[in-house]
Amino acid sequence: MRRWVARAARHPLLWPLITLVLLCVFNAFFSPGFLHLEVRGDHLYGSIVDIFNRAAPLMLIALGMTLVIATRGIDISVGAVVAISAAIAAVLIGGTLVIKDGVPEYVARIPMPLALLAALGAALACGMWNGMLVARIGMQPIIATLILMVAGRGIAQLITNGQIITIYYQPFFFIGNGFLFGIPFSLYVVAAVLAALLVATRRTALGVFIAAVGINPTASRFAGLNARAIMFWMYAFCGLCAGIAGLIICSNVKSADGNNAGLLLELDAILAVTLGGTSLGGGRFSIVGSIIGALIIQTLTYTIYSIGVPPEVNLVVKSIVVFLVMLLQSPTFRAKVFRAGAPAKS
Amino acid sequence: MTAMPKFNLRYLPLAVTVSLFAVMFGLGSFFYAGFFSLQVFFNLLIDNAFLFIVAIGMTFVILSGGIDLSVGSVVALTTMVSASLVEQHHWNPCAVIALVLVMGSGFGFAMGCLIRFFDLQPFIVTLAGMFLARGLCYLISIDSISITAPFYEGISQYRIPIAGDNAISVGVVIALALLAAAIFLAHFTRFGRTVYAIGGNEQSAVLMGLAVGRTKILIYTFSGFCSALAGVVFTFYMLSGYGLHAQGMELDAIAAVVIGGTLLTGGVGYVAGTVFGVLILGVIQTLIMFDGSLSSWWTKIVIGLLLFVFCLMQRLFETRASKREGGFSAFAWLGRNPARAKP
Numbered sequence: 222m223r224r225w226v227a228r229a230a231r232h233p234l235l236w237p238l239i240t241l242v243l244l245c246v247f248n249a250f251f252s253p254g255f256l257h258l259e260v261r262g263d264h265l266y267g268s269i270v271d272i273f274n275r276a277a278p279l280m281l282i283a284l285g286m287t288l289v290i291a292t293r294g295i296d297i298s299v300g301a302v303v304a305i306s307a308a309i310a311a312v313l314i315g316g317t318l319v320i321k322d323g324v325p326e327y328v329a330r331i332p333m334p335l336a337l338l339a340a341l342g343a344a345l346a347c348g349m350w351n352g353m354l355v356a357r358i359g360m361q362p363i364i365a366t367l368i369l370m371v372a373g374r375g376i377a378q379l380i381t382n383g384q385i386i387t388i389y390y391q392p393f394f395f396i397g398n399g400f401l402f403g404i405p406f407s408l409y410v411v412a413a414v415l416a417a418l419l420v421a422t423r424r425t426a427l428g429v430f431i432a433a434v435g436i437n438p439t440a441s442r443f444a445g446l447n448a449r450a451i452m453f454w455m456y457a458f459c460g461l462c463a464g465i466a467g468l469i470i471c472s473n474v475k476s477a478d479g480n481n482a483g484l485l486l487e488l489d490a491i492l493a494v495t496l497g498g499t500s501l502g503g504g505r506f507s508i509v510g511s512i513i514g515a516l517i518i519q520t521l522t523y524t525i526y527s528i529g530v531p532p533e534v535n536l537v538v539k540s541i542v543v544f545l546v547m548l549l550q551s552p553t554f555r556a557k558v559f560r561a562g563a564p565a566k567s
Numbered sequence: 568m569t570a571m572p573k574f575n576l577r578y579l580p581l582a583v584t585v586s587l588f589a590v591m592f593g594l595g596s597f598f599y600a601g602f603f604s605l606q607v608f609f610n611l612l613i614d615n616a617f618l619f620i621v622a623i624g625m626t627f628v629i630l631s632g633g634i635d636l637s638v639g640s641v642v643a644l645t646t647m648v649s650a651s652l653v654e655q656h657h658w659n660p661c662a663v664i665a666l667v668l669v670m671g672s673g674f675g676f677a678m679g680c681l682i683r684f685f686d687l688q689p690f691i692v693t694l695a696g697m698f699l700a701r702g703l704c705y706l707i708s709i710d711s712i713s714i715t716a717p718f719y720e721g722i723s724q725y726r727i728p729i730a731g732d733n734a735i736s737v738g739v740v741i742a743l744a745l746l747a748a749a750i751f752l753a754h755f756t757r758f759g760r761t762v763y764a765i766g767g768n769e770q771s772a773v774l775m776g777l778a779v780g781r782t783k784i785l786i787y788t789f790s791g792f793c794s795a796l797a798g799v800v801f802t803f804y805m806l807s808g809y810g811l812h813a814q815g816m817e818l819d820a821i822a823a824v825v826i827g828g829t830l831l832t833g834g835v836g837y838v839a840g841t842v843f844g845v846l847i848l849g850v851i852q853t854l855i856m857f858d859g860s861l862s863s864w865w866t867k868i869v870i871g872l873l874l875f876v877f878c879l880m881q882r883l884f885e886t887r888a889s890k891r892e893g894g895f896s897a898f899a900w901l902g903r904n905p906a907r908a909k910p
Contacts, residue, residue: 295690359886360878363634363690364821364831368878371818372871378864479864488694501691533709536702543695544681553686 233498233505237513240496244520252527265403268523276519277407278303278466282486283493283511284414285348285462288455290494291435293503294355294362296456299463299490301373302347303483306467308380310340311477314390327389341464347373348460352453370487377479387476397473407469411512414462418508431455435503492539493518495546580828580836580880584843591850599857605733611849616738617642617797617804619845621816622823623749624793626841629824630753631786632766632833633689637678637696638794639816641671643809644700645798650712650808653719660718668795674700675791679784689787697817704810711809714802723803738800745796749838762786766833822870823848826877832885847873 248255248268258267282299289296313336314329329336347369354365388394399406422428433441434448442448463483471477495501496517497510521542525535548554596603612619621638628635645667652658652666678696682689714720726734753759761782764772773779801813827844829836851869855861 354875354878358879358882360882361831364825364874364878367818367821368871368874371822371874372868375864375867375871378862379868383862383864488698491691491694495691501688533702533705536698536705538702540695540698540702543691543698547687547691547695548681548685551685551687553684557685 233507234510234513237497237510237517241513241517241520244517244524248520248524248527252524255527260403263403264400268527270405272516272519272523273408274405276515277405277411278469279486279489279493279518280411280512280515281414281462281466281469282459282490283497283515284411284418284508285459286487286490286494287497287499287506287508287511288418288431289362289459290491290499290501291431291503291506292452292455293435293438294452294456295491295501296348296351296366296459297363297487297491298347298351298366298369298373299459299466300483300486301370301377302344302460302463303467303470303486304377304477304479305347305373305380306340306344306464307471307477307482308377308386308479309343310336310393310468310471311386311388312380313339314388314393315386327391329390329393333390333392337468340468341461344464344467345457345461348457348463349453351460352456355456356449356452374479377477377482379479381477381479383479385476385478388471393472394475395472397469397471407473410465410469414465415508415512422508432504432506435506489518490515492543492546495543495550500550501547580877580884581840581843583880584826584828584840584847588843588847588850591847591854595850595854595857599854602853602857605730607853609729609733609735609739611846611853612739612742613736614852615845615849616736616742617801617813618816618819618823618848619742619842620745620793620797620800622820622827622841622845623745623838624790624797625817625820625824626749626827626829626836626838627753627762627786628689628790629821629829629831630766630833630836631762631783632769633682633783633786634693634821635675635678635787635790636690636693636817637674637700638790638797638820639813639818640697640700640704641674641791641794642798642801642813642816643704643811644674645671645795646802646805646808646812647704647707647712647810648808649799649802650714651707653716654712654714660716664799667799668792671795671798672788672792675794676784676788678791679787682787683780683783693787701810707808707810709810711807711811713807719803719806723806736803738803741796741800745793746838746842753838758782758785763834766830766835768834819848819870822874825881826873828877830881830885831878 245255252268255268258265258269260266282303286296286299313331314333320326351366351369354360354368355362358365395406396410397407401409422431430441430446430451433444433446434451438448438452466486467483470482493514494511495514497507497512497514499506499510518539521538522535525538526532592603592608601607621642625635625638648667648670649663652663653660674696678689678692681687681692722737725737727737727740728734753762761772761777761779764775764777765779765782769779798813802808805812823844824836824841825831825844826847827836827840827842829840848870851873852866855863855865
């Protein structure tokens with residue numbers, strides 16, 4: 222029993238989980254009905270479902286970002302990729318009103334699966350572009366992805382012609398608003414990506430490879446790993462995740478805004494990843510942790526709204542959380558603060 | 568270190584930047600009537616004075632191998648605090664300007680301390696700083712506060728005539744004064760040499776007995792000061808305070824520094840290059856404005872392309888330089904990211 226407790230106390234997911242549970246307890250206490258779940262029609266309703274549903278895009282991006290950060294990289298272009306993917310989907314699907322057999326019906330400009338494939342393909346291409354710059358040409362990750370962050374918004378606006386494009390095509394709304402077996406459809410997407418990642422990193426050697434590249438790229442290369450290829454595909458995957466998130470966001474708001482879709486999302490994703498216990502220095506990463514991190518951010522937002530604090534405080538709270546987390550993660554800080562107090566305790 | 572070819576290589580990015588600006592301005596003059604005039608050039612300065620100031624501070628940060636993402640939001644916070652104090656609390660404008668300058672420097676100082684004392688990555692510290700400053704803006708007000716105080720309006724409209732009908736604004740004078748001070752600081756003081764040394768190799772700088780820690784804090788303090796000063800100039804320019812002001816200005820500033828020929832890995836670059844970097848960004852906007860048929864988003868795409876070309880060029884120089892030094896060429900693709908270079 223004692224050994225079990227000791228092991229749990231050292232588990233990397235302990236602190237993120239405690240944070241999330243504390244937030245939930247706080248909510249359950251201060252906003253009545255927080256834990257209330259109800260089946261209305263065939264949908265599951267409740268604050269918790271809402272939080273999960275709204276966190277879906279962030280969770281997806283955080284998953285991609287985790288792997289990039291695990292290889293000592295960073296991808297600040299995800300917001301722009303979200304905008305590009307949303308813009309392509311919106312322009313290709315569009316939707317026009319057609320009277321068919323006397324029944325008004327909305328028709329997509331090109332078949333929806335093709336449009337979705339095109340959007341995801343573009344997002345993957347964006348990710349591969351980042352990967353090429355970082356892994357092949359050897360640019361610093363921040364700058365390599367900064368290029369796409371600046372240009373990507375321009376490209377998204379170019380695609381939408383600088384306007385907010387509204388979509389009128391019912392089936393597309395299912396991605397962001399639909400329910401399957403009572404649960405939001407977007408959560409199935411997140412679950413699928415999460416499951417695929419867990420299998421790939423836990424059941425195959427990929428997880429070890431990624432950690433090896435993150436801890437020491439040179440050493441991993443000497444150990445026979447194709448470090449460049451691993452980095453390249455992590456960026457590509459991150460782009461793809463951002464693309465899926467873009468589709469969900471676009472479908473949820475039924476429109477695409479090249480200028481504002483996914484704005485500051487990269488910062489939220491980095492925050493989610495750090496909250497989940499992934500080290501920004503690379504090597505140590507936790508996929509489940511990032512999911513918890515994304516949920517913490519969304520719950521925090523929910524809490525701020527529900528207890529009636531003006532939403533403007535949100536950014537200040539977030540920044541304080543980032544400051545605290547990065548201080549706690551810093552070995553120097555822990556050495557200076559905790560070691561100093563440790564001898565007195567024992 | 569004294570070999571001639573390397574010396575030339577170091578000046579090459581700067582030369583490319585200056586000639587690119589000349590070519591772009593030349594093309595504009597050739598294709599668009601009324602482009603080739605002193606006032607068009609002065610307008611470049613007037614419309615980008617705040618960007619000059621921010622980019623000069625950013626140059627020092629990047630020269631030391633760091634990065635400061637908080638500059639845009641500190642500019643916004645400065646406009647917000649100025650507008651709020653002047654309009655709603657009726658403070659004396661001079662006191663307000665002094666206060667915001669101290670505030671911006673203090674903000675930078677605090678971030679510098681976090682980076683220095685706890686070995687945190689500048690990227691993540693300044694990212695959190697960016698959140699904090701924007702959040703503080705919204706705490707003051709979520710709406711735009713326009714400024715009607717005569718002092719601000721007077722300075723905003725005041726034009727200093729130069730060479731006949733042409734004129735510059737007060738913001739430009741402030742930017743030029745800061746530029747002179749920054750060039751002096753970078754090339755003629757111990758602080759400047761230490762900045763270059765830290766960017767070149769931080770461990771060597773420590774071993775040489777340079778005041779690395781103190782200089783690091785000062786660099787971020789200076790960047791914070793520049794952001795606040797840019798915020799003051801921005802307030803003159805916009806005559807309002809707003810939490811959404813200067814969104815993405817950190818990216819413009821970084822782009823200007825990179826296009827100006829400063830190596831992102833630190834240690835190589837010139838403040839003068841940054842000036843031309845900002846001028847190039849300004850010329851792109853002016854060209855697109857003169858053309859009239861191109862939409863504003865082309866600005867972003869062209870800036871992205873330029874960034875790409877300049878980063879690629881930098882990588883080529885670096886790879887070649889490390890090959891000449893020998894031994895490390897096999898790892899050239901790893902980049903000289905200081906975080907990676909740690910043994």
